[in-house]
Amino acid sequence: MKCSGCGANIQFEDPRKPGYIPREVFEKRVEEGKEILCQRCFKIKHYGKLEPVEYNWDFKNQLKSYLGGFEVVLWVIDIFDFESTYREDIANILKGKKIVYVINKIDLLPKAVTVKEVKEWVKRRIRTTNPEDIRVVSAEKNYGLRSLVKHLIKLTDKVLVIGVTNVGKSSLLNKICTHENTISPFPGTTLGILRRKARDANLYLYDTPGIMTKDRILDLLDPDCQKRILPRGELSRRTFKPRGERTVFMGGLCRFDIKYETELSPIFLLFSSKEVVFHETKRKRADELMKNRLGDFLKPPCNKSRYEDFKWKKETFILKEGEELAVAGLGWLSVRRGPFIVEVTVPENVKLAVREALVNPKR
Structure with missing residues (x-):
């Protein structure tokens, strides 16, 4: 049983x-x-x-073993954390299968961002030949779920459902299926394959365990802190216009040292959960803050932590207007006026990626 x-x-x-x-x-x-x-x-x-x-799930080998029985795969991706939840290693495993990309948590984005814009942005990122297979939804707000089911019914009567932890798979399936399984804001809730039947449809969805990652800020936090930091409503955003040598913190585990060589100082926005602290300070105070207020004033982490307990890396980027710098599992920096140089300090395994802007910085 x-x-x-x-x-x-x-x-x-x-x-x-x-x-x-x-x-x-x-x-x-x-x-x-x-x-x-x-x-x-x-x-x-x-x-x-x-x-x-x-519990350890060797997702590469087990996912390959599951795929034999399915022609259609529903891949749930988190629009808030796109770089961490759309992953090339997963895409390579799924080659040859019909993939329906479910872009979840659209409700987290600013209301000015349209579904059409999100869909076009995702289409450019994943290079799919059929835009109909990109379904933009909000499990939280029941948006796009009915049309998703209709689309799946046209394709098959059974679907394998996959996704990284905390993309909202369980919440999504509980909205469209007849039997509820455990929903929680904690990662890795589902531990075995669950067969679910869609409401009022001859369609079965097979839910797999969430794929664990090791390159997100989220992965470094304890479960209670993860629960707090995961965004539950529209993202927090704040505009910065740093002059001179300034440092901006996005929580205690991500630091931006800003440099520029033009008369005009840069302007950028930060997007993250409302529980993440944004703080701007003088460069000479940044080291002291990071070492003494990590998990105290600068959150996440959610509890007092020692700087020495983390292994850190620094990466330098030149960012232009219309670009964003995504910090896996935490949020992103969106350039409104540039170019400028930013040196980013994060724990060594955390993924950083420059991308085309998801949110138009002029809005």
Whole structure:
């Protein structure tokens, strides 16, 4: 028997591993005809508390083994964290399959950004030959879900659903399918394949475990801090016009040292969750702040942390108007007036990417 929340096989021996439930609790719930949830899913659902488990999913090999039974793959991508959730290693594994790209969390973007603009931007990024296979949705706001189901029905009666952790797969499927599994803001909630039936349609969706990454700011945070930092509403944004040698922090784990060689100082915007602290300071104070206020004033991290506990890297970029610098799992910098030079300090594994602007900086 599987947990109806995360899909893990029910077991009674080891609380540290997926699917654990005390045997007496299991027998009581079976006797009473109640839903069978493992201890982990029960605590997520009723108390909003995540308990870690020892679980590793070798997504490359297991995903390849799953693909044999499916012609259509629904790939859920987070528009807030596009660079981390649309990944070339996944795209390579999916070659030869019909892919429907579900671009989720459109509700996080400024209202001035249109769905058409997002769709055209994504089309240029993933180089798909069929724009109909790009479906822009908001699971949170129920936007685009009905048309997504109609599109899938035209293609097949069974779909494999994949995505990186925290792109909103479970929330999406709970909106369009008949049986709810465990939704939580914590990454890695789904631990085994779950077969789900779409409401009022001859369509089955097979939900796979979220693919874990190691190159996002989010991956460096504890589960409670991840829950706080993940954006829940429209993104926070702030405009900066630094003059002279200035440093701008986006939380405590991302620092921008700004340099320019023109008479006009740069203008840029930062986009992130409302829980992320934006702070501008003099360059000479930045080192002190980063070492003494990490996780205290500068969040994330959400608790006082030691600068020495992280391995840091510095990367330098020349940014022009109309470009954005995305920081994986945290947000992005959007250039309104440039060019200028920015030296970025982040933990060493965090992915940084310059891209065409998603949000028009003149808005």
